[in-house]
Each structure stands twice: as structure tokens, then as C-alpha cells.
Amino acid sequence: MKILAIISEFNPFHNGHKYLLERAKELSDCDAVLCIMSGGFTQRGDMCIMDKYTRAKHAVSGGADCVIQLPAPFAVAPAEIFAKGAIKILLSIPEVSALAFGCESGDEYEFFKAAELFIDESDNFKTIINKKLSEGESYIKSYAEAFEACGGNRDIVTNPNNILGFEYCKAILRAGADIDILPVKRVGAGFGDGELKDNYSSASAIRNNLTDIRISDNIPPYVYNDLKYSADLRGFHSFLRYSLFRAEPKDMQRIIGCGEGLENKLKSLENNNIEKIIENATTKRYSSSRIKRILCANALGLYADDTQNFLGADLYIKPLAVKKTRANEILAALSKSVYPVITDANGKGLSAEGEQCFDKDRYEFAVYNHINGTDKKDYMVLV
């Protein structure tokens, strides 16, 4: 079986995701689509508006054959680690032969070329960056200039969607993996475009307009019907606040992207409401996404040293939802992974680091249930 993989958050699953799945299936010669998806919390430090099993179910309804979990230490992490973690798990499954992702522009050649340029970083490349920096350009602009001068497409390293694809390619190249990539040009709204469109709005536009009837044109009906189970995001904000209050600065320094005094800055803001904390900690140097991700990682107990360990360790394949009619063949394919396949909350047969990583996922799931006032069980669902 040839498997096409997709790395995702699906918060929530919308028409754009459905299009990506359908288009990627058309373009590739794969037999099945496997999504690897964040649990209850995302790369930008948000709590997902629906729990991971509900979202995984939607993805299967929308065309995926199976959804497995991206462990929390990678899911709530900067793009590079998010990509590395996802690729690491996907590559453990020999049947995975291609990776599709949404992008603004660029083809397979341009993405790999960009990744190669980044990894090689020739003397010429470095010289140009330094020259531009000395001329007073920002790092991101200097980088893009050098990139272009060395034959790369600057769009690949500047557009938010492309950047994730670029990170996937870097991770694939670094792993020396034999896997095709399939960039699929997005339709409709750009990533993070907060405005509601006719049929293809961004996930954030949908989240910002949950009570607007027009979102029913932007998400499949099985997603729309489940919106009534949306999470209590005020409860999430309280949880972030209390977790910050309870945290020791020395533990916060262990969070990726924290340290350099940012831990003390955040602690000094702990008695404010969460909007104020984010607003007052955000600077040119520290984006609001980074602040939110740090607050979320703190609440979930996700630390850089653990995450680095997990990146080098034997982990696990945790299916969240599988298409009922194909469950046997899909699970058989997954079981060829060098990692154990775990379909429940027990996590038997794990390595020591795998067990630690699994505990982070267990805790993350417990936090989701707690904030949401629910008691969902951590078992794979058949759709």
C-alpha cells in the first residue's frame, strides 16, 4: 500500500482541508490518505474548538482513511520542531511514500531547492545575508534576498503557508528520506486571514465567527453539526493564567522560545487577564503567537529538553480515527512502523522515552477534558 500523508491541525476541519484531501488524492498515485494531527492544542498555542477525536472523525468523513496523533511536545512547538516531529513519525511507517501540503505557490522542485539551500548555507549565501544585515535590513528580508540570489524562490521562505512546506522538506532532506512531496495550491483565504469568505475561509476566520450562519458554507455539515460541542475558551484562558501563576521561572526557562528574561516578564504580568498578558509581552522580538505558544506549553508542562529527547527516541503511532471499511488494511500498514501502534490510553510496549512522551499526551488530553468539563475516553474511533 502506498500512503499519502498530510500534516494537520483541523481546527476545525473546513472546505479548504477537504479540497486539499481531494486534490492530493487526484494528483498522487497513493492508495490511502493518512493525516497526522495535533491533539487538543495547536502550534499557535490555542485550545482547539473541538476535541481531537471529533476533529479526527471529521477528517475521515472528509476523505482521510486514518488520522494519527502528532504528540503534544511537537504540536505545541515552533514550525521547525512541529515539522520535524511529524516527519519523524510519518517516516517510521515504510508505506508512507508522499506528503501533500497546502501552499500559496511553488512546486516540488522549488520547495526542495529551498530546503537544500537552507541546509547547505553556502559561503555566498552567508555573505549576502551579512551584507544585507549590515545595510540595516531585517533578518527575514536579508534571508529572503540571499535566498533569491542563490537561485531560490523567496516566496517559499516568506509566505506563512509555504514556510510549513519548507520546514517539511527540510525535515525530509535531513532524514535522508525517500518521500515525494505534493504541494497543493490553496483555494480561498490565506492562512490567518480573519475575514469570512464565501466558501473557503481560513480556520481562524471560522473560529472567530462561530455564531455566524455563513460559516455553514465554509465547513462540511458534519462539522457544523458538532459545533455545539465547542470548547469553553474562557476556561482555557483561566487555565493559562493559573498555570502561569503556579509556574516557577526556572521551569519556564525550559520552554522552547522562553528564557532570556521572558519568563520573568511573563511572571510579572501573571495577575492580568490573558489578553493583557499577551499584549504586554508581545514585542518585535517576541510575536504574540510565540507568547501564546509559551503560555500553552507552560500549562501542559512541555519543555525543550524533553522535546529534544523525544525527537531522538522511539515513539509510537496513535490512531485517533480510522475509516471503518478500511480499518484492517490501514492498521496492518501502520503496524509495519518501527514504533508500536497504540489504540487506547494504556500505551503498552513503549520505550522509556516513548512512555514519557505518551504521558505528555495523556496529560494534554486530561487538561482538555478538564477545561471542557468533559470525561471523554482516549480510544480510537471507527468512522
Added chain:
Amino acid sequence: MKILAIISEFNPFHNGHKYLLERAKELSDCDAVLCIMSGGFTQRGDMCIMDKYTRAKHAVSGGADCVIQLPAPFAVAPAEIFAKGAIKILLSIPEVSALAFGCESGDEYEFFKAAELFIDESDNFKTIINKKLSEGESYIKSYAEAFEACGGNRDIVTNPNNILGFEYCKAILRAGADIDILPVKRVGAGFGDGELKDNYSSASAIRNNLTDIRISDNIPPYVYNDLKYSADLRGFHSFLRYSLFRAEPKDMQRIIGCGEGLENKLKSLENNNIEKIIENATTKRYSSSRIKRILCANALGLYADDTQNFLGADLYIKPLAVKKTRANEILAALSKSVYPVITDANGKGLSAEGEQCFDKDRYEFAVYNHINGTDKKDYMVLV
């Protein structure tokens, strides 16, 4: 200087408290009134509707000369420990010569008689209790019967207000202290009577009717004016929930009155809202006040073993508010205590256990500020 002491919560300070202060001053031959008051959280596990400095200021405005803090490990504890802790601190000040308290009935003789009976527990007393119990009477009723048969006044050990006075007398007798007691018959509503009265409502009736204009007849104007700073009790409930979620059952077993499986029962309810948690954990054996006190102690990190240590240790006198015109003489009197007088958040000169107890107060104050979204400083105020 002869000091009259009053043990209090003042949540909030109302006409009944003011009456107690005035009446006690009339009846005693003391030169000053010293209140010892809970910090931000009470014996029944509530978060006070105003912070400790505001409440202390009200008490001074209402007739006290000084208010010192009852450390949190005693304040959020069953009546016996609440009383023991308060008496321990008061007795460290040689100038304290009398203790006044509100009661439903009884005089000095009856209260001390009741305390003596309890401490002695004669064979006759025990025989009567066992007889009544074997006849199927409840423990509290059997106890009251035995009490009466031995010459005590049963009202003293059955009425909620009297019980606190009874506990104070027990603590005084046990400490072998030379101190008078001054039971002052309460006017108006009984303790915990939730209904608003004309002028003398209970503190709980006032708390339950904060938006009712009629409460202005029940509290002094300086208290009424400060109601606008009332605490966010929903935030408190979230804090209790998250603290329960984060707690390990083995730590919860260390809370006074927890254990016997109650810790697991509470943990099993952690994903519910706080009303549901209290409702479902309350039984004939475990009162709702006890459940609330356990949840609060858990959130503040107050444990039985620490509290026992503190009861036997050198502690501190922490004035919260002092009457400006008498500050010098009052602070001079307090400084005769065998414990150091601490007027700020630093706590210099404390014993090892005193430092640990002071840390519990520091944390309790930080929690109050955090829940309330405030940043009040922990310094004595002059009124």
C-alpha cells in the same frame, strides 16, 4: 495596657461586628481592642469578598485599635484548630487579658464549665454518651445529653456561634492561660442565617445580597463604599477546580479532614463545575463546609502536618491595620510578644517554622491577588 481580643473573619465587617466591638468595650475594663482576623480565605473555605487590608481597615474604622492576621493554616481549618491557632498567637502577647466573642446564650461560667467537662471527660460522661449511642442517638445529640447530665448547658455545644466560644475556652484552658472571657449576646440574625434583616443581617446574608440596596442598612457606610472592590468569586471557583485537577491524591490526604478515600472521590469529580463537586461530595459524614474547606486548603497548599508543626512553633504577629492615633502605644504593646512583629512582606527574624508558616500566608496573599487580578502590597496600613 490591658488588651481585649476578638477573633474574627469580618467577611464583610457588618453592624453585628460593630455592636460586638462597642458592647465588649463597654463591658470590659480594657484599654484597647485587638482583633485577630483571617487573611483572604475563611474557615468555611470561602474567598473573602474583600482583601484582608480592606477588611482590617473597616474593623479599625468600626472601633478596633489594631487588627493582626490569623495565619492561613489556622484560618482555613476546622473550628478547634482555628481557635487553637488564634489563642496561641493572642496568648503570646502578655498585655492581652480578655477575649470577647459573640454568642447565642451562656455566660463566662457556662462556657468554661463546658470546656472543662470536655477536657476532663469523666467516666460518667463517657458512660452516658455510650448509652445514648447504643440507643441509636446521633453522636452530636448523645454528646449534648451527656453534657447536660454532667451539669453543662447543652446550648453551648450545639449552637454554631456558641461552639466557637466553647473552642476558644478549651484552647485557653489547655494553654493554662490567665485570660477572662466575655461572651456578648448577639443581636439580629443567627450565624449563617441567609435572609436579609433590617439592620443586623448575618455576613452570609450580606454576601448573598451584595446588589440589594437594603444591605446599606446592615453594614457601615465605609464598608458599603468599598463593595465596589468585591472579589471575583467565579475566578475563585475556577482556581479551586484547577487546583483540584493539579493535585496528587497523596498530597490531598495530607489536608485536615481529607483522606479515608475522600481525596479519590474529589479527584473523580474534578471535571465538574464547583457546585457539582461540592454537591456530589457532600454526605451526612462530610458536610459541605468541610468539602469547601478541603478544596480551599488544597488550593492554598495547607497540610495537616505543617499546621501541627506551626501549632507548636514560634510564630509571628503580623499587624494588618492600626489606628493611626494610637499606633505607637499599640505597636509597643504588641512588641512585648515572645514572637517578632512583622509589618511587611519580608518576614525578617522568624524561626524556621515561623518562616514556613509565613510562606503559607505569602502564598495565600499572592493567590488572593491573582484571582482578583490585583497587585496589592503586603504592608500594614494606618487608619
